Amino acid sequence: xxxxxxxxxxxxxxxxxxxxxxPFKVYQFDRDQIPRIxxxxxxxxxxxxSYAIGSNELKDTLRGTENDPKTLDVSVKVGWVKGLNRxxxxxxxxxxxxxFGMPGMHNDILEVMVDxxxxxxxxxxxxxxxxxxxxxxxxxxxGVQAQNYHIFTPSVEKxxxxxWGCQPWALEFPWSNAAQHFNFKHxxxxxxxxxxxITPFDHAPMEGPKKARxxxxxxxxxxxxxxxxxxxxxxxxxxxxxxxxxxxxDQTIVHSDADQLRRFxxxxxxxxxxxxxxSFSIPDPASRRVVFKDESTxxxxxxxxxxxxxxxxxxxxxxxxxxxxxxxxxxxxRVGNASASNRxxxxxxxxxx
Ligand SMILES: [Ca+2]
Ligand SMILES: [Ca+2]
Ligand SMILES: [Ca+2]
Numbered sequence: 001x002x003x004x005x006x007x008x009x010x011x012x013x014x015x016x017x018x019x020x021x022x023p024f025k026v027y028q029f030d031r032d033q034i035p036r037i038x039x040x041x042x043x044x045x046x047x048x049x050s051y052a053i054g055s056n057e058l059k060d061t062l063r064g065t066e067n068d069p070k071t072l073d074v075s076v077k078v079g080w081v082k083g084l085n086r087x088x089x090x091x092x093x094x095x096x097x098x099x100f101g102m103p104g105m106h107n108d109i110l111e112v113m114v115d116x117x118x119x120x121x122x123x124x125x126x127x128x129x130x131x132x133x134x135x136x137x138x139x140x141x142x143g144v145q146a147q148n149y150h151i152f153t154p155s156v157e158k159x160x161x162x163x164w165g166c167q168p169w170a171l172e173f174p175w176s177n178a179a180q181h182f183n184f185k186h187x188x189x190x191x192x193x194x195x196x197x198i199t200p201f202d203h204a205p206m207e208g209p210k211k212a213r214x215x216x217x218x219x220x221x222x223x224x225x226x227x228x229x230x231x232x233x234x235x236x237x238x239x240x241x242x243x244x245x246x247x248x249x250d251q252t253i254v255h256s257d258a259d260q261l262r263r264f265x266x267x268x269x270x271x272x273x274x275x276x277x278x279s280f281s282i283p284d285p286a287s288r289r290v291v292f293k294d295e296s297t298x299x300x301x302x303x304x305x306x307x308x309x310x311x312x313x314x315x316x317x318x319x320x321x322x323x324x325x326x327x328x329x330x331x332x333x334r335v336g337n338a339s340a341s342n343r344x345x346x347x348x349x350x351x352x353x
Pocket of ligand 2: 117118119120202
């Protein structure tokens, strides 16, 4: 009995501890700074080093060993863009033996698992005792509510990744895109750069993207995400012959179980510039009542709305009733603080009967 209680307590403590780990950060790119997927990392230099996740965070959970940067040294940065449901990645790696001479799974691999709504649960059938792993039923559930990408690093004479499940369409544009840069040959040491984006799905069935539900990425939200670097260093080692299993999670089963993913926060922009922005709605056109919503960014201290009918407001989110109908209102919002100001207008968008 005492052992049972101790066991339960240890379980609780472990769970609390895992849950208490601070989340990693996903960098928010401005919409005019979206990375170009070309294998050139120059458009990531603005991302602070506090966003980089290095080899020191990885452990070989199969062998219980620390990563040796002389044989493999990697860095990953993850980004997002408000309004796009995509996760952007920059993967920079040194390997003393790049292994990509075979057409199948034997290849240096970055394995990325993503659970866009952080629901947890199975990624593959390996964790569901009700479903036979190598069965058609198992195949149809894999990758549906959280996805696992085996990304071939480098990919030569094969598709850029394998998505472990029934949704190979997720490897196609515009659901994903990838570009790599390297100049080593098979078996050589060297540096490798990969840029890619993937789309996280709450539901990604075999039927294809029309039946899929894309995860909605919003500022401040936490997602489930993790990766494992499978370091193959010799083609003679054969199937599953990787030298190390470099895991960002402390659980090997993370490849199949979204409960074991790390938490990542979709961050607001760093040092956000002062920029006026707003939206509006007209719930009942006949009343000519317009609901304005301030969406400006930066340190706003004051607002000045010009409704285009000769009236103004200094409220942040004003509601304005137009005396006359019209199709040609120009509405603007000027925002400001002690050192800067910015204006944003919408021309002939507010239309009333
Ligand atoms: Ca680029
Ligand atoms: Ca999910
Ligand atoms: Ca290798």
